[in-house]
Amino acid sequence: MVQVLIVLAGVGAGAVNTMVGSGSLISYPIMVALGIPPVTANVANSVGLTPGSIAGAWGYRSELRGVPPRPLWMLAGLSAAGGAIGAALLTVAPETAFEFVVPVLILAATVLMALQPRIATHDDAGRTHPVALAILVLAAGIYGGYFSAAQGIVLLGILGLCTTGGIQRHNAIKNLLQAIVNLVASVYFVVTGAVAWDIAGLLAAGAIVGAIGGAAVGKRIPERPLRIAVVIFGLVVTGVLGYQALFR
Template identity: 35%
Template sequence: MWISPRRADPRPVSAILLVLLAGVAAGALNAVGGGGTFVALPALVAAGLAPVTANAATTVALVPAAAAGAWVYRRDVQPVGPTPTWALTAVSAGGGAAGAVLLLALPSESFDVAVPWLLAFATAVLAFGRAGLRAVTAALGRPVRMGPRTVLACQFALAVYGGYFGGAVGILMLALWGVGLGIDAAAGNPMRVAQLAAVYVPAAALFLAASDVPRAPLLPAVVLLGALAGGVAGAHLVRRLPARALRGVVLTTAVAMTVLYFLRG
């Protein structure tokens, strides 16, 4: 399915500035804990792209930032339990590609209808994911010990979601690894960044080949530049910034965007 932008370039300077700032924020948020989609996607829609195009452009634009963050964290990556890192990465890449195919194949109207609910789901994960993780662990008395096959199957499902939409997918990964393997969120964060890159790269390649994102290159390029700068800076500053403050910013943005999407629908 070909995706058409709402209007052609050139864009107003104010729209370009908005998208640039959104890209910086998205790259930084993804590097420190997730939530970049909540900033980049609405900014691109506000700048004139249709929701499906904006979603595809967001994925394309966040690839360099994700790759930069993975490079910064490369020495800190630890295996996810007994699951080989190469297998986890391969599954993430395959799932990201499958999710991108779904986005391109399904009618654009279905995505327009789904966006507010996807945002609401991701917002709920942001707001209650950690509390839910603690509750599940407390109820069980110990973390669930998932085997490699179960981890890979769950990772594939999350990667499909990430290729199709992507909001809070990194947080869902940390929740899966925490519940299933007892991996601390801080210890799992470098692997989260690496797996986000694995999800985004094949999805972005498909979007560049089979959507109209290349026909409206200005805004994705602006987000890309901003996200790259924000991703590198966020990865370097993650240990210096208050985690609670960052989480509050992400959650506030997510709630606001979710409400706005429901109102506009």
């Protein structure tokens, strides 16, 4: 029964990751609820959801047409560097510190996602901010390498604030950068021997199926309901994980 739940969590996470980038907010709490230690669950998330992230990026590749390749390569490099730094931080940080910082990170990402349209309008959404974009994408990579959940929300918020284009193009860029962060972090975790392969394998199987379906469905969902759904889900997960950290 536990194995089935992990596979289903992978399906849901793979689909949501591809559509809005918060899929780990499904799989991570489920694994913690099943009694898997938080850091073990987080590492399994990074490794297990990487195949789904790659599949999701491939499914959204058509939305990248017209995006200049040079800035995209720069963002990819920054994401890879950030993913490596974040993964290294996870392996040296105390597990108790990880449990307490996670709800704060998720809440911050969710608030950013909720306020992004208003902030973008106030800050001239027609302008691109390359320096801020580079710094924030590196920071998002560190965040994603340290904690795999909700990095897509962070990236969508950053892209909305610093670049032009609609949410579907931002989704495509987000999927690519998220896949790079997860892949780099996964390689680090594999090398250091921190992976629970039984859990990661079940997640991976479900995530690939979910990502393929998510890519097909996500491009048809209007922006406003998609954003509202992510914000609501992020707030719920913040409350659940905050309660677990305080009263475990």
